[in-house]
Amino acid sequence: MTLAIALVVLAALSLIFILRITVSRSLQVSGESGLAEKIQPIDVEAFRNLVDPAEDDYLRRRLSPRQFRRVRRERLRAIGAYVHVAGQNAALLVRIGTSALEGGDPLIAEAANRLVNDALLLRRNATYAILRIYVTRALPALDLPASAVLNSYERITASAMLLGRLQNPAVPVRIAALH
Amino acid sequence: MLQAHSILWHYLWVAPNVFLLVLAMVLWQRGLHRQYLAFFLFAIWGGLAQLTLYAADVIPSVSPDTFWHVLWSGLLIEAVLKFAVIGELFSGIFGPYPSLAKLGKILIRGVGVSLVLAAALAAAFSPVSNSHRLIWGPHLLEQTIYIIESGLLLFFFLFSAYFRLRADRIALGICLGLAISSCTHLATWAVAANNSSRAVSVRLDFLNMATYHACVLIWFYYLLVPQKVANKSAVPIPEHNLEIWNRELERFLQP
Numbered sequence: 001m002t003l004a005i006a007l008v009v010l011a012a013l014s015l016i017f018i019l020r021i022t023v024s025r026s027l028q029v030s031g032e033s034g035l036a037e038k039i040q041p042i043d044v045e046a047f048r049n050l051v052d053p054a055e056d057d058y059l060r061r062r063l064s065p066r067q068f069r070r071v072r073r074e075r076l077r078a079i080g081a082y083v084h085v086a087g088q089n090a091a092l093l094v095r096i097g098t099s100a101l102e103g104g105d106p107l108i109a110e111a112a113n114r115l116v117n118d119a120l121l122l123r124r125n126a127t128y129a130i131l132r133i134y135v136t137r138a139l140p141a142l143d144l145p146a147s148a149v150l151n152s153y154e155r156i157t158a159s160a161m162l163l164g165r166l167q168n169p170a171v172p173v174r175i176a177a178l179h
Numbered sequence: 180m181l182q183a184h185s186i187l188w189h190y191l192w193v194a195p196n197v198f199l200l201v202l203a204m205v206l207w208q209r210g211l212h213r214q215y216l217a218f219f220l221f222a223i224w225g226g227l228a229q230l231t232l233y234a235a236d237v238i239p240s241v242s243p244d245t246f247w248h249v250l251w252s253g254l255l256i257e258a259v260l261k262f263a264v265i266g267e268l269f270s271g272i273f274g275p276y277p278s279l280a281k282l283g284k285i286l287i288r289g290v291g292v293s294l295v296l297a298a299a300l301a302a303a304f305s306p307v308s309n310s311h312r313l314i315w316g317p318h319l320l321e322q323t324i325y326i327i328e329s330g331l332l333l334f335f336f337l338f339s340a341y342f343r344l345r346a347d348r349i350a351l352g353i354c355l356g357l358a359i360s361s362c363t364h365l366a367t368w369a370v371a372a373n374n375s376s377r378a379v380s381v382r383l384d385f386l387n388m389a390t391y392h393a394c395v396l397i398w399f400y401y402l403l404v405p406q407k408v409a410n411k412s413a414v415p416i417p418e419h420n421l422e423i424w425n426r427e428l429e430r431f432l433q434p
Contacts, residue, residue, distance in 0.1 A: 007322070094344065117278050
């Protein structure tokens with residue numbers, strides 16, 4: 001009987017999750033007009049410095065092991081914050097791209113498809129990177145593979161710009177902050 | 180009212196399966212059977228198999244053993260078709276995006292294997308609810324199928340939600356109907372497989388049949404009622420006039 005109760009509870013929870021996701025996705029569809037405003041600009045150069053292995057080597061040489069570990073933890077926390085925002089931006093860009101896919105213009109659809117694909121790649125890489133950041137914070141000796149996120153982010157920025165330009169040729173756009 | 184062979188019982192067994200066959204015809208007429216081939220085959224097989232089973236139940240000359248054998252074979256083929264439908268839905272939503280297709284395949288295989296193991300364990304620990312192997316066997320088989328099916332569907336919803344991908348309207352309807360059906364059936368079969376009371380079994384049968392009827396109506400709704408077309412303007416992307424990104428764009432556009 002314990003097994004039956006466990007299965008009933010699991011089935012009920014699964015159904016609740018599925019219905020909740022379906023309802024929330026339906027509500028999202030009706031509120032997609034202000035998505036672009038939710039994208040948070042990212043300082044790519046600052047992020048690039050944070051993930052630069054040469055910077056880590058320099059700090060390792062200049063600081064005592066204890067100081068280096070503390071600084072590295074701080075830097076990992078900062079990298080995690082950047083990657084988290086990049087992942088959220090990617091999710092928003094997937095929604096923007098899929099909305100644009102529904103239009104009839106083949107040129108826009110092609111750009112939107114590229115944007116969605118790149119944004120999905122970034123979201124995937126950001127997820128990997130977040131996991132690796134947790135592991136690296138636990139085991140600081142490991143190297144951090146954040147360059148994949150950086151490369152993906154630069155690529156989807158270009159894709160988003162292309163889509164934005166195709167939809168609204170008069171307005172130059174970007175999604176990453178610059179110095 | 181909630182008795183076996185009552186009018187409601189006959190209606191709930193026959194009507195959804197007739198509707199399912201009509202649904203298959205609608206899919207055919209609209210040319211959607213190529214896009215949703217597995218679901219089309221599932222609709223035809225599901226409808227015909229259940230109507231055959233119904234006939235086997237009400238025709239007095241059909242022996243109980245024959246009835247249970249028909250149930251067994253129908254169940255096995257239906258399970259294969261359901262997993263084909265889920266695979267079709269997966270490839271429909273993730274297939275167009277190479278960046279996610281490979282990860283999706285790896286994860287779905289991993290989740291599938293884990294669910295098969297979990298379902299086998301659940302079956303191994305389930306008590307025998309009936310002395311006849313032909314009767315408790317299908318109960319356990321259904322429980323096993325529904326554990327795997329609802330797990331895969333839950334994974335489908337979670338994975339697509341995480342990546343913010345939307346299935347098209349018909350695929351969403353198919354998924355939703357299958358999910359409601361499989362979760363409800365899992366709960367009822369788990370109770371049925373652990374309960375030998377005849378009255379409880381009949382009530383659970385009614386619940387299953389009513390849920391299945393509702394799911395067929397959900398599939399009809401998503402197939403026949405067109406999606407509301409929102410008045411969409413071009414999706415605005417935040418404006419930041421920085422020349423370096425425009426130079427990047429030009430370089431990107433160059434062959």
